[in-house]
Amino acid sequence: AGTVLVDHDGGTVEVRAGQSVLTRGGERIRYSCGPEGAEYVAVCLPAFRPDTVHRDEDDATSAGEVPQ
Known part of the structure; x- marks a missing residue:
């Protein structure tokens, strides 16, 4: 019943619920x-690969991942 906020260009x-974004x-x-x-x-x-995704260091840290 909640919402997802999608920040993009x-x-x-x-x-x-029930909606999509492209x-x-x-x-x-x-x-x-x-x-x-x-x-x-x-x-x-097409699906991205973890080794080719462009992930900001700040986002990786906030998601609990250790930036490399």
Whole structure:
């Protein structure tokens, strides 16, 4: 019942249950949950590989990962 906020090059989109958002390859994307939390599935086509994804160091740290 919560929302997912999708920040991308075109702005920020608030996505609610049953909705979807389409972004383009090469865009910077950041997902966050609204105050109620949310469960979501991100589908990437074509799929990216962990060794080719462009991840900001700050985002990796906030997700509990250790930047390399």
